Amino acid sequence: MAMEPQMWRELGLADAEYQRIVDVIGREPSPTELAMFSVEWSEHCGYPRSRPLLGLLPKEGKYAARVKGEDAGGIEVAPGITILFKMESHNHPSQVEPFQGAATGVGGIIRDIFTMGARPIAVLDPLRFGELDEPLARYLFRRVVEGISFYGNCLGVPTVGGELRFEAPYGGNCLVNVMAIGIVETDKVATSRAVGEGNPVIIVGNSTGRDGIGGASILASHEFAEDEEKRPTVQIGDPFTEKCLIEACLEALETGAVIGLKDMGAAGITCTTCEMSAAGDHGMDIDLQKVPRREPGMEPWELMMSESQERMLLVAQKGREDEVLGIFRKWGLNAVTIGRVTGDGMLRVRDNGELVAELEAKTLADPPVYHLPAEEPDYYREVQSADLSQVPLPNDMNAVLRDLLASPNIAAAAWACHQYDHMVQTNTVVAPGADAAVLQLKGHRQGIAVTTDGNGRYCYLDPYVGAQLVLAEAARNLVCVGADPAGVTDCLNFGNPEKPDRFWQFKRCVEGLADASRAFGLPVVSGNVSFYNETPNTAVYPTPVLGVVGVLDDVRRHCTPGFKRAGDVIILLGETHEDLGGTEYLKRSHGQVTGRPPTLDLEREKKVQAACLRAVREGLAASAHDCSDGGLAVALAESCIHGRVGANVARRPPASSSQHPRRMLRASRRSRPTSARQPLCSAKSGATTS
Numbered sequence: 001m002a003m004e005p006q007m008w009r010e011l012g013l014a015d016a017e018y019q020r021i022v023d024v025i026g027r028e029p030s031p032t033e034l035a036m037f038s039v040e041w042s043e044h045c046g047y048p049r050s051r052p053l054l055g056l057l058p059k060e061g062k063y064a065a066r067v068k069g070e071d072a073g074g075i076e077v078a079p080g081i082t083i084l085f086k087m088e089s090h091n092h093p094s095q096v097e098p099f100q101g102a103a104t105g106v107g108g109i110i111r112d113i114f115t116m117g118a119r120p121i122a123v124l125d126p127l128r129f130g131e132l133d134e135p136l137a138r139y140l141f142r143r144v145v146e147g148i149s150f151y152g153n154c155l156g157v158p159t160v161g162g163e164l165r166f167e168a169p170y171g172g173n174c175l176v177n178v179m180a181i182g183i184v185e186t187d188k189v190a191t192s193r194a195v196g197e198g199n200p201v202i203i204v205g206n207s208t209g210r211d212g213i214g215g216a217s218i219l220a221s222h223e224f225a226e227d228e229e230k231r232p233t234v235q236i237g238d239p240f241t242e243k244c245l246i247e248a249c250l251e252a253l254e255t256g257a258v259i260g261l262k263d264m265g266a267a268g269i270t271c272t273t274c275e276m277s278a279a280g281d282h283g284m285d286i287d288l289q290k291v292p293r294r295e296p297g298m299e300p301w302e303l304m305m306s307e308s309q310e311r312m313l314l315v316a317q318k319g320r321e322d323e324v325l326g327i328f329r330k331w332g333l334n335a336v337t338i339g340r341v342t343g344d345g346m347l348r349v350r351d352n353g354e355l356v357a358e359l360e361a362k363t364l365a366d367p368p369v370y371h372l373p374a375e376e377p378d379y380y381r382e383v384q385s386a387d388l389s390q391v392p393l394p395n396d397m398n399a400v401l402r403d404l405l406a407s408p409n410i411a412a413a414a415w416a417c418h419q420y421d422h423m424v425q426t427n428t429v430v431a432p433g434a435d436a437a438v439l440q441l442k443g444h445r446q447g448i449a450v451t452t453d454g455n456g457r458y459c460y461l462d463p464y465v466g467a468q469l470v471l472a473e474a475a476r477n478l479v480c481v482g483a484d485p486a487g488v489t490d491c492l493n494f495g496n497p498e499k500p501d502r503f504w505q506f507k508r509c510v511e512g513l514a515d516a517s518r519a520f521g522l523p524v525v526s527g528n529v530s531f532y533n534e535t536p537n538t539a540v541y542p543t544p545v546l547g548v549v550g551v552l553d554d555v556r557r558h559c560t561p562g563f564k565r566a567g568d569v570i571i572l573l574g575e576t577h578e579d580l581g582g583t584e585y586l587k588r589s590h591g592q593v594t595g596r597p598p599t600l601d602l603e604r605e606k607k608v609q610a611a612c613l614r615a616v617r618e619g620l621a622a623s624a625h626d627c628s629d630g631g632l633a634v635a636l637a638e639s640c641i642h643g644r645v646g647a648n649v650a651r652r653p654p655a656s657s658s659q660h661p662r663r664m665l666r667a668s669r670r671s672r673p674t675s676a677r678q679p680l681c682s683a684k685s686g687a688t689t690s
Contacts, residue, residue: 007031011038024363032349032356035301036364039267040274043531046367049497050529053507056514061523063486063551067189069279071112071263072182073525074189075487077551078446082186084118087179087452087491087547089530094147094176097234098140102147102176104237104309109180110157111263114246115312117190117253118182121427122439123152125162125178126452126491126545130171132408137166140174148178149419154239155246159420160428160437163452163545166408170456172535177491179452179547183441190253192262193280197343199259200321201273201284204328204335205245205311207294211236212268212307241310241333248331249312255327257320264311270304270364272313274347277361283346284361286339300351315341374507375500383461386594388580394589404630405637407584412641429555433642435477435626440555447555449483451548456541457582458597463508466597467544468516472605473628474548475520479609480624482558482616483550488517490527490546495539497531505542506531513544519602522548559616561625562642568622570647574608576632584629 008018011034021029021037029037043049059065063075072086090105102125110120125148130137152159157180194201212235252258260280262272269291273284288303298306316324321337328335342348347364349357394400404410417432429447430438436451453474459466475485490513495502517524533540552558563570580586581595615621623643627635640647 008034008038011035012042013038017041020368025359030356032301032304033359035305036270036274036357036359039270039305040364041367043497043529045267045271047529048367049370049372049531050492050506051369052371053510054527054529056510057490057524058514058518059523059525061487061517062521063523065487065523065525066186067116067525070192071115073487073489075523075525075549076186077448077486078441078444080186081441081444082118082184082189083181083448083549084113084116084184084189085179085181085450085487085489085547085549086112086526086528087177087489087545088112088528089491089493090176090178091173091493091530091533093234094144095140095174098143098174099147099150100234100236102144103151103239104235105176105178106148106151107155107237107239107242107309108263108265109178110155110242111245111265111312113180113182114249115190115192115261115263116182116184117188117250118184119250120157120180120182120246121425122160122181122437122450123157123178124437124450124452124547125159125176126454127162127177128165128167128170128175128456128540128543130166130174131168132166134171137171144174144176145416145419151237151239153421155243156424158422158424158428160422160439161432161451163454164408164413164416165454165456167456167541169538169541172538173533173540175493175533175540175543175545177452177493177545179450179489181448181450181549188253190258190261192276193260194276194282194284194315194341195280196259196315196318196341197282199315199318199341200337201286201339201341202314202316202321202324202335202337203269203291203311204248204314205333206238206241206308207292207334208268208298208303208306208311209294209308210298210302210306212309213302213305235307235309237309244331244333245310245312248328248333252314252324252327255320255323257317257324259315259317261312261314264307264313266307268304268306268308268311269313274359274361274364276313276315277345277347278365281345283342283344283348284339285342285348286350288338288349288351288356290336290338292334292336300349300356304349304357372497372503373500374504376504377501383594384596386581388586388595391580391586391590400585400589401633401637403588404584404634407588407630409584410630410634430481430558430560434560435480435624436483436550438481438483438552438555438558445554447552447558449478449481449550449552451477452545453477453548454543454545455582456543457587457593459505459509459542459544460593461582461595461597463505463542464512465600466542467509467512468600468602469597470544470546471513471516471520471522471548472600473626474546475522476609476612476626478548478550479613479616480559480561480626482613483552484613485520485522485548485550487549488522488524488546490524490544492527492529493533493540493543493545494531495534495542502539509542509544513546516602520606553617557617557619559621559624560642561639562623563639563645563647564622564643566645570636570649572632573611574604583631585631
């Protein structure tokens with residue numbers, strides 16, 4: 001009997017997508033198969049709408065990219081030492097249920113790291129909410145921070161950085177992005193491929209329940225509608241189980257008996273069985289009756305779609321399964337053999353002796369690609385042609401600076417940072433509050449620096465330039481602490497891609513990021529796309545958030561933003577222009593988000609960064625700080641606040657002095673620094689400041 005259209009529509013599939021499934025498999029799918037297609041072919045899992053553009057991003061750079069095609073990517077930062085890192089979103093779940101949405105976002109991204117054999121060493125959380133004078137925004141902000149701190153602190157992984165932004169376009173759809181970082185010996189990086197006919201397929205970790213069903217296909221791949229109840233699609237996290245899972249997985253991998261290991265994140269058992277099979281050119285035959293569950297009466301399609309947390313699927317060597325099972329049981333975790341690897345490439349799912357699904361694994365894991373139309377938004381020419389040259393100078397520069405420093409987008413995020421444990425594991429050398437966090441690699445002279453950055457306003461005003469400015473700022477943050485930028489992970493947060501103006505924003509941002517990454521020699525080793533971040537009233541700003549890792553040759557030779565002592569000279573690297581487009585000053589003083597964002601000269605940017613990095617590495621810089629939100633005035637104030645010393649700054653240096661830079665600004669000046677938003681270095685010299 002033919003299926004009713006309501007069946008696939010409730011799973012988030014369009015009529016055309018259902019017909020595509022029928023054409024591909026040559027018959028109508030069973031209810032279980034339909035559920036499996038709905039999650040694997042969703043944008044959240046299969047990227048059918050974004051994949052054509054993601055291929056533009058470079059995978060190679062000045063540091064060796066060691067991992068490809070897995071849950072996370074990595075670079076080799078020292079001989080034999082690889083850093084794995086990735087960033088993902090948990091936007092929609094956090095808007096629906098902020099505590100669990102944020103908590104499970106932390107748990108999920110950390111699993112992507114240790115499933116590859118790396119010990120998680122840090123988390124960063126860039127967050128965006130509506131204006132803080134809105135009660136809903138304050139509630140979401142508080143509960144998201146609580147969720148992140150609950151999971152990360154219980155797990156024993158430090159939260160060492162992130163961002164906070166509060167702007168109206170995020171009021172109906174907050175952005176909760178999380179980046180995780182892990183360390184592993186290069187020759188011990190694990191894969192997720194299922195190979196070896198007859199090898200046992202084992203599910204480990206928590207039991208399976210109904211939480212999270214439809215999270216990938218329904219919640220994360222569609223816009224929010226008015227008065228829509230989606231709370232049951234939000235997962236529930238258990239950090240104590242995950243802590244045991246970390247130790248058990250790393251111990252099992254050390255035995256050499258594990259062939260492949262993969263996290264059951266979005267799409268649960270469906271994604272692990274089909275993606276592991278497809279990656280290894282094999283198949284699987286599994287029995288759902290063997291899956292540990294915490295709720296009675298679960299249907300096969302529910303078991304295949306469930307996104308219950310803290311679960312893994314692994315393939316072990318035949319004959320060594322008892323060794324692997326024993327390790328997980330020792331840690332108090334479920335560990336059950338549910339099937340075998342097959343050699344025919346087919347994924348077969350059985351329940352009570354009935355074959356409820358039989359699909360080619362590669363067909364399920366390789367969704368069709370959509371080439372969507374892109375059209376320039378109506379607003380774009382208007383904001384590009386805005387004349388900001390007539391913006392009047394304020395009467396009271398001091399009042400302007402005080403107002404900027406009070407902005408939630410600039411003010412120190414001390415309350416949020418104090419909720420997180422940033423010192424657990426004792427690797428943190430430079431804590432939250434600097435331009436980037438610095439971590440030691442125990443037993444090695446080298447260290448790493450990590451940062452996340454994003455600027456939705458800039459990308460709204462010009463997606464191509466805006467994305468490049470985001471990468472440039474992230475790289476500057478790293479060189480200011482003494483690290484050479486080495487690799488990128490991205491979390492691309494956009495509205496509905498089926499609307500041509502939204503897809504144009506996405507397309508231009510990806511193109512800008514690709515060109516800037518190549519110019520900096522940085523590989524984009526991993527990432528995530530989050531579409532449909534909008535309500536019937538508005539979409540979020542186009543918001544590519546980038547996580548960038550840098551390498552310190554000697555972790556002891558690092559820098560911080562605070563001025564250190566009276567008598568040091570303040571040097572501004574680069575040039576300063578009257579760029580006001582997209583600035584915090586223009587928004588707060590004139591209520592406008594318009595104009596062109598700062599233009600970017602990539603070659604000059606690279607020279608500015610090279611000069612700053614060399615000054616730090618050679619011990620010439622006592623402090624260094626990036627000029628970003630609020631411009632040079634805020635950068636100077638922040639350096640004074642961090643160092644608890646003051647500064648005398650002249651707009652133009654005395655004509656008789658050759659020691660001073662060519663041009664400097666008073667700390668209270670309202671203008672924006674250069675398009676490159678150059679860093680500010682305090683280097684030892686004979687000139688004086690106080």
